[in-house]
Amino acid sequence: MPIGSDSLAAAPQRFGAEPLAITWKQQSGLIGLSIVNFILRILTLGIYHFWGKTEVRRRIWSAIRLNGEPLEYTGTGMELFVGFLVVLFGVFLPFLLVGGVLVYAYGQQSGVVRAYYVLAYVVFFFLIGVAIHRALRYRLARTRWRGIRGALEGSSLRFAWTYLWTAVLIPFTLFWIIPWRATKLQGLLSNDMRFGNRPFRFMARSGPLYGRFAIAWIGTIVLFLAMSAGVGLSIYLVAPPAAVPGQPPTVSPGAALAIVPVIVVFYLLFGLIVAWYQAGVFNHFAAHTSYEGATFRGKATAWSLIWLVISNMLIMLVTFGLLAPVAQARAVRYMVDRLGIDGAVPVTDIMQRAEDPMRRGEGLSQVFDVDAF
Amino acid sequence: MSTPFRTIVDTYEGRFSDGRTAAGLPATVRLVSQGLEIAPGAGQVPFVWSYRDLAAATPIGRRAGDVLLSCAVTPGATLFVSDQAFVAALADKASHLTTVSQRWRFARPLLAVCALFALAVAALWVADVSPARGLAGLLPMELRRSLGRQVVRSMSQGRGTCDTPEGRAALGRLTERLAVATGGKRFDIRVLNWSLVNAFAAPGEQIVLTRGLIEQAIGPDEVAGVLAHEMGHGLELHPETAIIRVVGLSAAVELMLGGNGGALANIGLVLTQLGYSRAAEREADAHALRILETAHISLQGFAGFFKRVEDRERGSVIGEIGLLRTHPFSAERARLAEQRPAYPATPALTDDDWRALRGICGNQPMHP
Numbered sequence: 019m020p021i022g023s024d025s026l027a028a029a030p031q032r033f034g035a036e037p038l039a040i041t042w043k044q045q046s047g048l049i050g051l052s053i054v055n056f057i058l059r060i061l062t063l064g065i066y067h068f069w070g071k072t073e074v075r076r077r078i079w080s081a082i083r084l085n086g087e088p089l090e091y092t093g094t095g096m097e098l099f100v101g102f103l104v105v106l107f108g109v110f111l112p113f114l115l116v117g118g119v120l121v122y123a124y125g126q127q128s129g130v131v132r133a134y135y136v137l138a139y140v141v142f143f144f145l146i147g148v149a150i151h152r153a154l155r156y157r158l159a160r161t162r163w164r165g166i167r168g169a170l171e172g173s174s175l176r177f178a179w180t181y182l183w184t185a186v187l188i189p190f191t192l193f194w195i196i197p198w199r200a201t202k203l204q205g206l207l208s209n210d211m212r213f214g215n216r217p218f219r220f221m222a223r224s225g226p227l228y229g230r231f232a233i234a235w236i237g238t239i240v241l242f243l244a245m246s247a248g249v250g251l252s253i254y255l256v257a258p259p260a261a262v263p264g265q266p267p268t269v270s271p272g273a274a275l276a277i278v279p280v281i282v283v284f285y286l287l288f289g290l291i292v293a294w295y296q297a298g299v300f301n302h303f304a305a306h307t308s309y310e311g312a313t314f315r316g317k318a319t320a321w322s323l324i325w326l327v328i329s330n331m332l333i334m335l336v337t338f339g340l341l342a343p344v345a346q347a348r349a350v351r352y353m354v355d356r357l358g359i360d361g362a363v364p365v366t367d368i369m370q371r372a373e374d375p376m377r378r379g380e381g382l383s384q385v386f387d388v389d390a391f
Numbered sequence: 392m393s394t395p396f397r398t399i400v401d402t403y404e405g406r407f408s409d410g411r412t413a414a415g416l417p418a419t420v421r422l423v424s425q426g427l428e429i430a431p432g433a434g435q436v437p438f439v440w441s442y443r444d445l446a447a448a449t450p451i452g453r454r455a456g457d458v459l460l461s462c463a464v465t466p467g468a469t470l471f472v473s474d475q476a477f478v479a480a481l482a483d484k485a486s487h488l489t490t491v492s493q494r495w496r497f498a499r500p501l502l503a504v505c506a507l508f509a510l511a512v513a514a515l516w517v518a519d520v521s522p523a524r525g526l527a528g529l530l531p532m533e534l535r536r537s538l539g540r541q542v543v544r545s546m547s548q549g550r551g552t553c554d555t556p557e558g559r560a561a562l563g564r565l566t567e568r569l570a571v572a573t574g575g576k577r578f579d580i581r582v583l584n585w586s587l588v589n590a591f592a593a594p595g596e597q598i599v600l601t602r603g604l605i606e607q608a609i610g611p612d613e614v615a616g617v618l619a620h621e622m623g624h625g626l627e628l629h630p631e632t633a634i635i636r637v638v639g640l641s642a643a644v645e646l647m648l649g650g651n652g653g654a655l656a657n658i659g660l661v662l663t664q665l666g667y668s669r670a671a672e673r674e675a676d677a678h679a680l681r682i683l684e685t686a687h688i689s690l691q692g693f694a695g696f697f698k699r700v701e702d703r704e705r706g707s708v709i710g711e712i713g714l715l716r717t718h719p720f721s722a723e724r725a726r727l728a729e730q731r732p733a734y735p736a737t738p739a740l741t742d743d744d745w746r747a748l749r750g751i752c753g754n755q756p757m758h759p
């Protein structure tokens with residue numbers, strides 16, 4: 019090939035820098051896959067769950083396109099299954115067994131058993147942190163684009179420790195630690211993320227989130243007061259309690275029914291507040307995440323987010339969880355649709371990385387079910 | 392020549408990545424007889440990925456618009472072709488990539504594993520091998536005692552313990568006599584003021600008899616027979632095994648659902664409802680026969696009592712937690728006792744002691 023013409027034709031990509039665009043390409047057959055998975059899971063007494071989950075992930079990953087080329091999920095059902103077994107028999111069942119024996123030996127109400135319960139809650143909370151980290155690590159290690167693997171470096175114990183102590187502080191700070199905590203935890207994850215040999219960068223500070231959080235926090239309190247007033251008012255309007263001196267006022271069934279719409283409205287409004295805050299968090303985190311020359315841009319909105327959550331909830335409820343893969347795909351699609359990428363990355367400089375030695379798949383998250391998909 | 396037309400149809404455009412960097416190259420792909428012929432970049436020497444070694448990122452259906460391929464021989468390298476005609480042609484050449492065959496390949500070993508598992512469970516069941524039993528043997532004595540106390544306590548809820556001093560002394564002498572063949576194990580026996588005819592072994596060498604059982608017994612040999620049988624259960628750690636079996640399940644459910652231990656507290660009740668397996672009953676009977684023979688107590692009472700209770704309870708409401716429910720297979724037991732050679736025997740208790748034992752509930756108000 020004549021060198022001169024090549025350098026002219028490929029002028030914008032001369033040093034291997036390629037602008038990136040992320041898109042979603044809907045995969046057909048997800049509903050059929052859900053049904054087949056369901057049947058196979060029954061036939062295999064539930065064991066197929068892990069293979070079914072792997073099949074779903076392969077479809078979802080494949081729907082995510084960078085410059086038109088799909089992500090590839092290379093995990094296997096066996097890895098998930100073995101990971102699950104190891105955690106079940108190595109961590110969970112021994113814990114239960116010791117608990118059962120203690121209850122028998124000392125009685126349900128004894129101090130030893132109470133102490134054990136407290137210990138169990140603390141340990142389990144810590145393990146949830148470990149599970150989140152290990153699940154992300156496994157998924158990134160099993161994700162490829164153009165054959166190049168992702169990775170999560172860093173210690174899951176360090177992440178879990180931060181996860182635990184910041185969670186303990188949530189009630190003591192009247193929830194005000196939440197934005198700082200979310201930023202801290204996301205930073206621990208994002209800064210340890212790799213694609214090939216290059217790191218992601220996460221430079222967000224929690225400060226800008228506090229305006230939104232304060233509004234959400236005050237809004238929730240106002241909403242709660244309004245709901246209390248609304249419940250009282252609706253009872254009074256529908257059936258004013260007979261004021262018999264010395265008798266506690268009784269609530270008629272009609273009044274109890276009148277409370278229902280008030281509570282439904284409360285939950286919808288509360289959900290909207292949470293969605294509005296979470297959309298802000300998503301956009302803020304995206305805006306401060308970068309990979310090489312590319313920066314991200316979040317486009318989440320409160321309305322679209324709450325519609326996603328409600329519609330996914332309906333899908334799960336109406337089909338009794340049968341169409342969970344569809345809901346999971348919709349959730350991932352939301353993120354893809356609401357994420358923009360600006361700038362170019364030097365693709366020729368991004369080298370393959372050594373394989374992650376993690377041979378067992380995210381057992382903890384399978385047991386605790388903290389993973390969304 | 393007609394081949395040029397075919398060649399044009401055969402050639403597809405794709406993107407190839409070598410798996411060393413994240414760069415992608417335009418590539419032309421042809422489906423040749425040995426495999427995929429890939430020429431990355433114009434003017435490059437083409438190479439072939441054999442159909443056999445191909446893997447697809449997702450199983451390919453005929454309607455799929457694109458496919459991401461890799462090859463076992465060159466790990467990391469990928470080929471992406473976005474062309475429905477290519478996918479359809481590939482499905483013909485490499486049928487192992489299709490949805491149906493992939494799914495079947497996943498499901499077949501799983502179904503085999505499940506069948507094996509079912510077989511293994513069945514084999515364990517037939518061979519009467521139980522992990523719960525092994526675990527029971529590992530429990531320290533103090534823990535078994537403590538477990539037993541909990542079980543007895545939950546069984547005796549709302550019921551008094553029969554223990555006139557004379558009755559206790561008589562029961563003590565009977566236990567002492569049977570203890571010659573229990574390998575040094577000291578059994579702790581308690582009589583509950585309960586009209587039901589029943590007897591239970593609890594963990595940690597503890598046995599519960601009911602007032603109904605003592606009233607129903609014609610002579611001390613019958614009580615001795617029941618006691619020897621329950622001692623047999625205790626020696627074989629059957630109560631411990633049953634509890635581990637139930638606790639393993641219910642403790643798991645309890646803790647996972649964050650329960651308050653309600654089901655666990657009723658373990659005593661569970662134990663009274665559970666019958667032992669035929670094999671466990673046989674083991675207990677073997678001990679009972681040995682204990683009675685060593686203690687020179689006649690087997691007539693042992694065999695007769697279970698048989699008599701069975702005859703009495705036959706036709707009564709099933710579901711009552713009587714002796715029959717917890718100790719089935721009486722006929723077999725009677726036959727077993729009759730087959731043993733006769734030996735010199737003396738009554739299990741003197742007349743005075745037997746009278747004292749029958750009066751052991753004298754300290755209790757009589758319930759119907």
Ligand SMILES: [Zn+2]
Nearest residue numbers: 672675717718
């Ligand atoms: Zn028995």
